[in-house]
Structures are given as C-alpha cells and as structure tokens.
Amino acid sequence: xxxxxxxxxxxxxxxxxxxxxxxxxxxxxxxxxxxxxxxxxxxxxxxxxxxxxxxxxxxxxxxxxxxxxxxxxxxxxxxxxxxxxxxxxxxxxxxxxxxxxxxxxxxxxxxxxxxxxxxxxxxxxxxxxxxxxxxxxxxxxxxxxxxxxxxxxxxxxxxxxxxxxxxxxxxxxxxxxxxxxxxxxxxxxxxxxxxxxxxxxxxxxxxxxxxxxxxxxxxxxxxxxxxxxxxxxxxxxxxxxxxxxxxxxxxxxxxxxxxxxxxxxxxxxxxxxxxxxx
Numbered sequence: 001x002x003x004x005x006x007x008x009x010x011x012x013x014x015x016x017x018x019x020x021x022x023x024x025x026x027x028x029x030x031x032x033x034x035x036x037x038x039x040x041x042x043x044x045x046x047x048x049x050x051x052x053x054x055x056x057x058x059x060x061x062x063x064x065x066x067x068x069x070x071x072x073x074x075x076x077x078x079x080x081x082x083x084x085x086x087x088x089x090x091x092x093x094x095x096x097x098x099x100x101x102x103x104x105x106x107x108x109x110x111x112x113x114x115x116x117x118x119x120x121x122x123x124x125x126x127x128x129x130x131x132x133x134x135x136x137x138x139x140x141x142x143x144x145x146x147x148x149x150x151x152x153x154x155x156x157x158x159x160x161x162x163x164x165x166x167x168x169x170x171x172x173x174x175x176x177x178x179x180x181x182x183x184x185x186x187x188x189x190x191x192x193x194x195x196x197x198x199x200x201x202x203x204x205x206x207x208x209x210x211x212x213x214x215x216x217x218x219x220x221x222x223x224x225x226x227x228x229x230x231x232x233x234x235x236x237x238x239x240x241x242x243x244x245x246x247x248x249x250x251x252x253x254x255x256x257x258x259x260x261x262x263x264x265x266x267x268x269x270x271x272x273x274x275x276x277x278x
Contacts, residue, residue: 001134004173004214005104007031012082013045013098021077022105023206028075031102033068035087036060037095047096059092068101074108105209107132110201114146115181117196124176125204130215131174134201136167138181139189141199149197159190165227167200173214175207 012018020028036059041047061067067087072078082099084090110132115121123131139160140151163186171177179185181198190196213219 001132001168001172002029002104002106004210004219005029005106006209006211006214007102007104009100009102011098011100014082014096017079017081018099018101019077019079020072020103023209024076025107025109025203025205026076026105026209027108028072028078029104029106030065030069030073031104033065033099033101034060035064035082035097035099036091037097041096045096045098057092057095059095059097061087061089061091063087063089064099065101072103105205107134107203107205107209110134110203112199112201114149115198115200116146116149117181117183119181120178121181121198121200122176122178123171123202127175128207129175129204130207130210131171131177132203132205132209133164133167133172134203135162136164136198136200137161138163138186138198139196140194146197146199149195151195159194159196161187161189163187163198171202173210173217 008020010018010020022028037045038058038060064087068080071080071086080086080099082097084097125131137160139158141160142158166179166186170179181196183196186196186198188196207215211219
C-alpha cells in the first residue's frame with residue numbers, strides 16, 4: 001500500500017524550519033532524509049553570514065534520515081529546525097548546509113467488515129476521501145468467524161485465501177467500489193457445502209494522501225506487487241478430514257484494527273527543485 005501514497009518533498013536551508021503534517025487517521029512516515037551539502041553555495045542555500053566567503057565542501061550527516069524518523073515518524077504534525085543541533089553532528093562546520101527530505105502520510109486505523117457469500121459488497125467514501133485497502137481474505141476461519149455469516153456445520157480447519165490483489169485492483173485509491181462476493185469473483189478456497197465470507201480491513205482517507213498514478217490506477221509498483229501476490233497465491237488442499245467445531249469456540253472478529261507498521265527502504269534523493277518550506 002505504501003507505494004500508492006503521495007510523496008511530499010521538502011527542502012530548507014540552515015536556520016529555517018519545516019513543518020510536516022498529515023490528515024486525520026494518517027501519520028508521518030519518513031521516506032528519505034539528507035542534511036549537508038553536495039552542490040556549491042552559489043547554487044543552493046548560500047551562507048547567512050554577511051561577508052563570509054562560502055566554502056564548497058561536500059559533506060552529509062549519515063544519520064539524517066534516522067534522526068528525522070526519530071523526531072517525526074508516527075506523528076500527525078512535526079516541526080524540524082534545520083541546524084546542526086537537530087541532527088547532532090556537523091561534519092563541515094565552515095559550510096552552510098541544507099535539508100532535503102520526503103515523507104508520506106500513512107493510514108493507521110482501519111475498519112473491519114465482513115460480507116457473506118452471495119452478498120454484494122459496497123464500499124463508499126464521502127466526497128474528498130478515497131479507500132485505502134489494507135487486507136482482504138476470503139473463505140472461513142477456524143479462529144474467528146463472522147457472526148452473521150452462519151454455516152450449518154462448523155469446522156476447525158482453515159479454508160481461507162488472500163484476495164488482497166483483487167480488492168487492490170478494484171477498490172484501492174478509489175472513492176468507492178462494489179463486487180459480488182462469490183467463487184466466480186474471489187475463488188473457491190472451501191468445500192462446496194461450507195459458506196465462505198469476505199473479511200476486509202479498509203479506511204476512507206483524504207484523497208491528498210494518494211499519488212496521482214494511484215488514483216488513475218497506473219502505479220507500476222502497485223501493479224507489480226499485485227501481480228507478484230497473484231502468482232504466489234495458493235489454494236488449501238481440501239479433503240474429507242474437516243474437524244467439527246462447537247459454537248462455544250467461535251470467536252467474533254474485531255471491528256477496528258491498528259495494523260503493525262513496517263519501515264520502507266529509502267529512495268534516491270530528489271534534485272534541487274523540491275518544495276521550499278519555511
């Protein structure tokens with residue numbers, strides 16, 4: 001999902017400050033961070049001391065990204081003062097430096113919904129918001145079953161499969177979507193006499209969170225991810241040895257889930273035409 005999020009690029013000189021902010025139900029995720037100098041002062045962020053001769057040393061603070069992550073990750077708003085005190089290092093004291101960084105706003109709290117086999121799934125966001133799909137499974141779980149999708153016989157074995165690629169293709173970064181919950185659309189992970197259901201985690205977030213390519217459905221990295229997931233999807237082996245599970249062992253799935261977050265790898269730094277923040 002992270003690949004579909006919009007990157008916000010920020011640039012500022014020594015002595016300035018930048019404020020990062022994300023919409024409700026999202027938080028900051030630092031992508032890249034650079035503090036130092038790799039271009040001459042005459043081209044970017046000249047020294048602020050009048051009459052001081054500029055030095056064009058090349059340097060950077062190695063821990064710049066980790067320091068930014070420490071200050072701002074998992075916050076909705078974060079102010080960064082661009083100076084050596086913030087980054088706790090000054091590899092070239094006689095040279096004025098600058099900050100270049102990028103961040104994304106990552107959805108953090110998702111709604112859980114279940115749709116019974118044969119039902120029509122409909123998801124809709126209000127104006128200015130779009131769907132962020134986090135996970136989707138289809139089948140029947142022994143650990144937790146949708147209370148309203150009852151089966152004549154309960155089983156103690158899993159017959160579920162990951163259908164996230166299907167939901168990402170149809171719904172992710174869209175204002176709304178619908179699909180019929182059945183084997184023709186989602187596959188057949190369970191025996192014919194065991195009703196399946198679709199369980200999804202999703203959230204409606206401000207559309208500014210998504211990149212233009214994601215909104216258009218043209219994000220190559222997301223398409224590649226979906227293809228890889230589809231190729232890796234395997235169906236469970238079905239046999240006659242399904243174990244019965246009594247009613248008292250059936251758990252109800254939670255409605256709200258805050259998934260664990262993973263850190264994405266840094267991408268190459270952008271050029272000198274990034275946003276200027278004060």
